[in-house]
Amino acid sequence: MSYADQSNKLTPAKMVGLIFAVGFVALALVGMAMGLTISKAVQAIERVTTVDIEEPPPPPEEPDEVPPPPENAPPPPPVAPPPPIVIAPAPPPIQTQPTPPPPAPPVLVIPPPAPVAPPPPPSQARGASPRGQNRWAGRIQENYPSRALREEIEGTVGVRVTVTADGRATGCQVTSSSGSGILDEAACKGVERYGRFNPALDDAGNPTTGAFSTRITYRLN
Structure with missing residues (x-):
């Protein structure tokens, strides 16, 4: 066998290489076709809907580290605490009562x-008075005590003396002594024995008990 015959003969290795080459070409063609199809689809979607997406703002920058205070720096001024807040207790609820209507004014009955x-009749009252005083006073003096x-x-x-309702004298009392008990006793007995009086009268004119005072004088002739 000549060298030309050997080179034209299809060996298994050549056959595998041929298959790979044909597959590669087929894959390339399929990929080109698919790339064209995807590109057209993307263009169609972009034409139909366009969405604006805002980018989120960048995060805030972290503050720089605060340098430590110098060693000889004065201390910060003291901060007074805030005054306590006093909360007053809630006042008790106010209970209101309806105002009753004022009482009705009393009925004035006249x-x-x-x-x-x-008018009452005029009073007829009077005191006791002597009746024939000169006569009975003379008889008393005639009976001069011996x-x-x-x-x-x-x-x-x-x-x-007390004058009874029938005009007689009783209850004789000496109001002024003569200095002689003989004359005082004789005067009282003489008035009670010989005295005659008009009795006292009440308001209606009826005889009542009264009183009478007098003086008896004893003188020698």
Whole structure:
């Protein structure tokens, strides 16, 4: 066999290389076709919808480190704490009551005027008075006590008697002594025995008990 015959003969190795070459060409053609199709699809999408996407702002820059204070720097001024806040307790709820209506004014009842009573009759009251005093006083002096005559005793006796409703004298009392018990006793007995009186009267004019005072004088002739 000549060298030309050997070179034209299709060996398995050549066959594998041929297959690879044909596959590579086919893949290249398929890739070109697919690239054209994707490019047209992207252009169509961009024509249909355009979306603006804003980029997020950049993060803030971190502050630079604060340099430490110098060693001889004065301390910061003290900061007074804020005053405490006093919260007053809530006041108790105010209970309001409806104001009652004012009471109705009382009904003023004016009674009818009382009938005018007739004026009372004039009072007829009066005190006891002597009746015939000169007469019975003379009789008393005529009965001069005998002992006083012998001793020549004179004097005036003041007496007070109670006059009964029938005009008689009783309960004689010496209001002014003559200085002689003989004359004082004789004067009281004489008035009770010989005295006559008009009795006292009450407001209606009825006789009632009264009183009378007088003086009896004893004098020698």
